[in-house]
Amino acid sequence: MKRDDDLIQLHDIIAIFRRNFQKMFLVTAVCGGLGIGAGYVIPPRFKATAVVNIQSSYFETPMVNDLIASVRDPGEQNARRGSLLRLSLSQEFLTQLGEKHGLFEHPADHPLRTVELEELLKRIEYFSVSPTNFQISVGAGSAIKSYEMTKEVLERMISTLYEERYSTLVRTQLALKSNLRVLNNSIRGITSPAADQDVEGVRQQLQAVNTEIEILQNRFSPQHPKVIQLKEQAEQLQAEMDGIQRGGRGRGASMPRGIETPTSEKSAKDLYDELLRKLNFLNIVIEMEKDPANVSYITVVEKPVIPAKPFSPKKRVLAGLGLVGGVVLSLILAVFFELRRGTFAPPEVSSRNLDVAFLGVLPALPDAAKMAGHLTYQATGLLDGPPAHPPAPGGHSSKKKKG
Amino acid sequence: MRKVIQVNSTAQSASNVPSPLLEYVRFTEVKRLVHQIHQEQKKRGAKSLAVLSLHPGEGRTFFVSALALGYALLLRKKVLIVDATSQTLNGYLFMDRVMGRTEEELAELGGPLLEVVDLMSAHNKEGKGGESAEFLIGPVIEAQKDQYDLVLFDTSALERRNKNNMDPVIIASQADASIILHSPSSADREAMFEMRRAVNGWNIDVLGTVFNAGAPK
Known part of the structure; x- marks a missing residue:
């Protein structure tokens, strides 16, 4: 005959609850209280958010698309957007941001500064909320600080996006000018070679580069990679011009490596005209984009505002977690107490507690x-x-x- | 104290179905239990056994009835059940129900059974125990012990303490040995320790424990 105590039935569970109700209630109440208390004790964290829209036209350049590799795949464009935003969060910028807002505890040369920079980077969140929109947010201990940091990060990201595109255009412009100069020399070499016109072309090119350096230096530091690149290019052009002026260079020597020049005058002129037309378009685009107000492919959809309430700690969630944790803990404790009590022990064990023989089961x-x-x-x-x-x-x- | 009831003398209601307890005592587990208790009883030379339990409702009377029937039917022994509980005579009608009510039932039990299970109540006619019943029961039983193979004391729950109850500890201390009946409601360690505290130091020889699996939890 099977014994009735072989299975735990509903009334057993009710009996266990009734026996342990006070303890369970107490544990649940304490844990719930701790959860609620944690909501008040944990320092609040604020997060200001902004949304920036980077249209796919950012990756396109009208009229000169065949010169600049454009990205058309939406996935790739999105990855590029993310990369550009990450590019803006350079160590230099993070250091500047952290120092401005007093987020670092260690001096710049301290090994732990790297860790602090990493932590700051983790506080800056940016992720795609739609194919063209990115949400940017920075968490901070105060609402104002969070707002200011988000604003600065947003500005930085937008300026990086401008810079990247602008420098691409400028690089293309320089390459076009260089080609045109070579073509010009080539055409003149075919008709009437004249070294003095060479000098004039290089001078014009050098002047353009110096102008770009001047513009960029107004916006960035002299250590900016684009500025350095342009300076190197300016040095090369200067050296080239000096060489021509010394009279030691002919047509072939002035041609950059890898540039093929047409042999007939007609084809050279056709190519020259085509490149000149593109250069003109590019000049127009560059001129327009010098002023960010004329740029439409980057828009701030949602400007950061001072957050009205902290995003963390969430008091209700903490209280709920405390209660749930309390219930779980109280159940574990109830099982523990019942095991200690011997509820689940067979009757033979109970008789052992009395140090007497177990005679049997009725x-x-x-x-x-x-x-x-x-x-x-x-x-x-x-x-x-x-x-x-x-x-x-x-x-x-x-x-x-x-x- | 009065010797009360031959089994057939209090049959009150008619029924022609035999008592299910007769079927019950033939279950293997019950048989084994009866055998085990009989072996222990013989080993100890205990002729009188008190049945104790901590809580009311753990099935002491049921167990006493089943054990008495088991001894009578299976072992052909003569048993005296002594009612030393706090229940009234009417409440003790259970014994009558257990043992059979009608002549047909009693006939089914067999003739010898009528002579081998006797009931004795320590209550007076009003259903109350006498002032000194628990103290006098020992000598009374002692005088009649030779007529029976086993004397079973049905007692009150150990946790029930009021002036109208016959004290189970005093009853048990006058028996040769005691059986502790426990159930799911008293199977825990605390209850067992409480039971141990209740019986220790009162000259109670515990034969062993029986677990009543059918008692309410």
Whole structure:
């Protein structure tokens, strides 16, 4: 016959709850209280957000598309957008930002400064919210600080986007000018070679480069990679011009390596005209984009505002977590207490606690017998009620016995 | 104290279905339990056994009835059940129900059974125990012990302490040995320690424990 205590039934669970209710309630209340308390004790964190729209036209250049590799795949464009935003968060900028807002505890030469920079970088979040929109946010201990940092990061990111595009255009412009100069020399070499016109072409080119350097230096530091690149180019042009003026250079010597020059005058002129036309378009684009107000492919969709309430800690979430944790902990404790109590131990273990022999189990009455009405617990008044258990199996039914 | 009831003398209601307890005592586990208790009883030479439990409703009376029937039916022993509980005579009707109510039922039990299970109540007619019943029960039983193979004391729950109850500890201390009945509601360690505290130091020889799996939790 199977014993009724082999399985934990609903009334066992209710009994366990009733026995441990006070402890469970206390633990749940304490954990809930801790959760609520944590909501007030944990320092608040604020996060100002901004949304910037970078259109796909950012990656295109009208009329000179065949000169500048454009990106058309949306996935690649998005990756490029993300890369450009990450590019803006240079170590130099992060250092400047952290020092301005007093976020560093260690001096610049301290090894832990790198860790602080990493932590600052983690506080700056930027992610794509739609194919062309990126959300930018910076977490900080105060609403104002968060707002200011977000604003600065946004400005930095936008200026980097401008710079990158502008420098691409300028590089293309320089390359075009260089080619035109070579073509010009080539055409003149075919018709009437004249070194003095060479000098004039290089001078014009050098002048253009110096102008670009001047413009860029107004916006960036002299250590900016683009400025350095242009300076190197200016030095090369200067050296080239000096060489021509010394009279030691001919047509072939002035040609940059890798540039093929047409042999016939007509084809050279055609190419020259085509490149000149592109250069003119490019000049127009560069001229327009010198003023960011004329640029339409980068838009700030949502400007950062001072956050009204902290994004962390979330008091309700913490209180809920505390309560849930409390319930789980109280259940674990209830099971622990019941195990200590010996609730789940077999009756043999209970007799061991008394240091006496275990004589056996008195099995439950089968239901069939109770239903016969002869031996009901309630009728006798001996027990509080009939046993709630099903008849113990084992083949001991009244009918079988009679047979 | 009065010797009260031959089993057939208090049959009150008619029924022609035999007592299910007769079926019950034939279950293997019950048989084994009866055998085990009989072995322990013989080993200790205990002729009188008190059945103790911590809480009310753990099935002491049921166990006493089943054990008495088991001794009578299976071992052909003569048993005296002594009612030393706090229940009234009417409440003790259970014993009658257990043992059979009608002549047909009693006939089914077999003739010898009527003579081998006797009931004795320590209550007076009003259903109350006498002032000194628990103290006098020992000598009374002692005088009649030779007529029976086993005397079973059905007692009140150990945790029930009021002036109308016969004290189970005093009853048990006058028996040769005691069986502790426990159920899911008293199977825990704390209850067992409480039980140990209750019986220790009162000259109670515990034969062993029986677990009533059918008692309400």
